[in-house]
Amino acid sequence: MTSTTENPVRNGVDTATLFATLDAVKANPDIARFQFRATNTWLSGTHNRSTIDDFFGAEQAMQHKKVTTIEADHPAVLVGEDNAPTPVEFLLHAIAACLTAGVANVAAARGVDLTKVTSTVEGDIDLLGIFGLSDGSVRNGYQQIKVTFHIEGDADDETLRRLVEQSRKRSAVYDVLTNPTPVVIDVVTG
Amino acid sequence: MTSTTENPVRNGVDTATLFATLDAVKANPDIARFQFRATNTWLSGTHNRSTIDDFFGAEQAMQHKKVTTIEADHPAVLVGEDNAPTPVEFLLHAIAACLTAGVANVAAARGVDLTKVTSTVEGDIDLLGIFGLSDGSVRNGYQQIKVTFHIEGDADDETLRRLVEQSRKRSAVYDVLTNPTPVVIDVVTG
Numbered sequence: 381m382t383s384t385t386e387n388p389v390r391n392g393v394d395t396a397t398l399f400a401t402l403d404a405v406k407a408n409p410d411i412a413r414f415q416f417r418a419t420n421t422w423l424s425g426t427h428n429r430s431t432i433d434d435f436f437g438a439e440q441a442m443q444h445k446k447v448t449t450i451e452a453d454h455p456a457v458l459v460g461e462d463n464a465p466t467p468v469e470f471l472l473h474a475i476a477a478c479l480t481a482g483v484a485n486v487a488a489a490r491g492v493d494l495t496k497v498t499s500t501v502e503g504d505i506d507l508l509g510i511f512g513l514s515d516g517s518v519r520n521g522y523q524q525i526k527v528t529f530h531i532e533g534d535a536d537d538e539t540l541r542r543l544v545e546q547s548r549k550r551s552a553v554y555d556v557l558t559n560p561t562p563v564v565i566d567v568v569t570g
Numbered sequence: 571m572t573s574t575t576e577n578p579v580r581n582g583v584d585t586a587t588l589f590a591t592l593d594a595v596k597a598n599p600d601i602a603r604f605q606f607r608a609t610n611t612w613l614s615g616t617h618n619r620s621t622i623d624d625f626f627g628a629e630q631a632m633q634h635k636k637v638t639t640i641e642a643d644h645p646a647v648l649v650g651e652d653n654a655p656t657p658v659e660f661l662l663h664a665i666a667a668c669l670t671a672g673v674a675n676v677a678a679a680r681g682v683d684l685t686k687v688t689s690t691v692e693g694d695i696d697l698l699g700i701f702g703l704s705d706g707s708v709r710n711g712y713q714q715i716k717v718t719f720h721i722e723g724d725a726d727d728e729t730l731r732r733l734v735e736q737s738r739k740r741s742a743v744y745d746v747l748t749n750p751t752p753v754v755i756d757v758v759t760g
Contacts, residue, residue: 391614391615392613392614392615392617392651393615393616393649394615394649397649398649401648401649402701402703405697405698405701405703406703409698409703412696412697412698412701412703413694413695413696413697414694414695414696414697415692415693415694415695416656416658416659416662416692416693416695417659417662417690417691417692417693418659418662418663418666418690418691419666419688419689419690419691420663420666420667420670420688420689420690420691421687421688422670422673422674422684422686422687422688423582424581424582424674425581425582425583425584425671425674426583426671426674426675427582427671428666428667428670428671428687430662430663430666430667432655432659432662432663435645435659437645437647437648437697438647442645442647444645444652444655445645445646445652445653448654448655450640450655450660450663452663452664452667452668452671453671454671455625455627455632455634455635456635457627457628457632458591458627459583459584459587459588459591459675460671461582462634462635463635464638465622465634465638465640466606467663467664467665467667467668467671467742467743468606468664468668468742468743468746469606469607469608469622469625470640470660470661470663470664470667471660471661471664471743471746472606472607472608472620472622473608473610473620473622473640473642473657473660474642474657474658474660474661474664475657475753476608476609476610476618476620477610477618477620477642477657477660478642478657478658479755480610480612480618481615481616481617481618481642481643481644481650481657483612484612484614484615484616485616485649494612496612497611497612497618498609498610498611498612499609499610500607500608500609500610501607501608501609501610502605502606502607503605503606503607504603504604504605505603505604505605505606505742506602506603506604507595507602507603507604507627508595508599508602509740509742509745510740510741510742511592511595511602511740512740513592513595513596513599513602519745519749520740520741520742520744520745521742521743521744521745521746521749521751522742522746522751523751523752524751524752524753524754525751525752525753525754526753526754526755526756527753527754527755527756528755528756528757528758529755529756529757529758530758530759531757531758531759532759532760537759537760540757540759541757541759544755544757548755550699550700550701550702550710551700551710552657552658552695552699552700552710552711552712553657553658553661553711554710554711554753555699555709555710555711556658556661556711556712556747557746557747557751557753558750558751558752558753559709559711559750560748560749560750561711561712561714561715561747561748562713562714562715562748563665563714563715563716563717563744563747563748564714564715564716564717565669565716565717565718565719565734565738566716566717566718566719567718567719567721567730567731567734568718568719568720568721569720569721569722569727569730569731570722570727
């Protein structure tokens with residue numbers, strides 16, 4: 381898998397660099413330790429804004445090419461001003477984006493040229509949980525998230541399906557959603 | 571808690587509507603069933619774009635005031651073009667946004683005027699997992715997410731801290747991150 385390839389750029393993925401990166405991590409596993417960050421500021425009501433800029437990785441402070449700001453709010457039906465998507469909708473973007481990036485990488489590594497990858501994500505949630513109106517049987521979060529991929533490329537159906545399966549196996553977001561992740565919350569006042 | 575209040579709008583939260591919404595859900599729990607959605611399109615390499623527009627709730631098809639598009643990519647150090655934040659960084663935005671919206675709502679319901687709510691979120695991840703270079707001991711996702719809130723308002727420290735605690739207890743995103751959520755993946759080819 382880490383040998384040279386005839387077509388180093390496939391699906392927009394620089395496979396030569398991808399394999400070189402894997403080799404570099406094998407040689408020094410410490411460079412694989414990353415910390416991603418966001419800062420958030422409350423604006424009014426349920427409306428707030430996050431900034432994503434710097435992160436740590438490859439044993440050094442790093443920065444994205446550009447600073448990204450993203451807002452969130454609740455829709456009117458949930459007593460917000462609907463200035464932006466809800467926090468839970470960003471989870472749907474995250475899982476689609478993570479699986480799709482993985483599909484492109486895996487396809488490139490396996491020599492499959494993709495022509496189309498789209499997905500729809502649906503998250504079912506019963507708000508009795510967050511409203512505190514359940515007897516405890518209704519959870520606060522999504523009861524289920526369903527991702528439906530449409531994939532086209534120069535490979536048979538089974539090969540295309542296996543790209544998604546391999547992406548799922550190595551997906552950071554899939555892991556965070558489907559398995560418990562510790563979340564520590566500190567509060568500084570005044 | 572659901573009685574009338576002297577100041578119906580506090581922290582930008584319309585508490586009268588908030589309490590009326592809770593009463594409406596108590597009268598008809600079916601209106602609390604929501605489905606949120608995102609559609610994603612692969613662009614090139616690890617770069618892709620999601621659209622967030624319609625959702626289902628209160629027993630009807632609903633639509634956000636505006637359509638939101640959000641991109642994701644990997645940084646150069648992870649063999650991407652760094653056109654946008656990584657998928658896992660959107661998880662950090664989601665948890666900060668969800669907890670912050672909850673803090674504003676809970677503060678309004680408890681008669682606390684907030685003057686400042688900011689937070690930083692840090693997610694530690696060892697990429698040996700997603701690189702497939704671990705012996706299985708390193709998970710794909712975040713090993714820990716840490717949220718640090720800075721809160722100011724017209725209440726004592728303990729009251730301000732309890733706002734965050736109550737928000738955590740009713741947070742959809744906190745639940746999804748800290749507890750297992752089923753994610754079903756379907757693939758359509760051709």
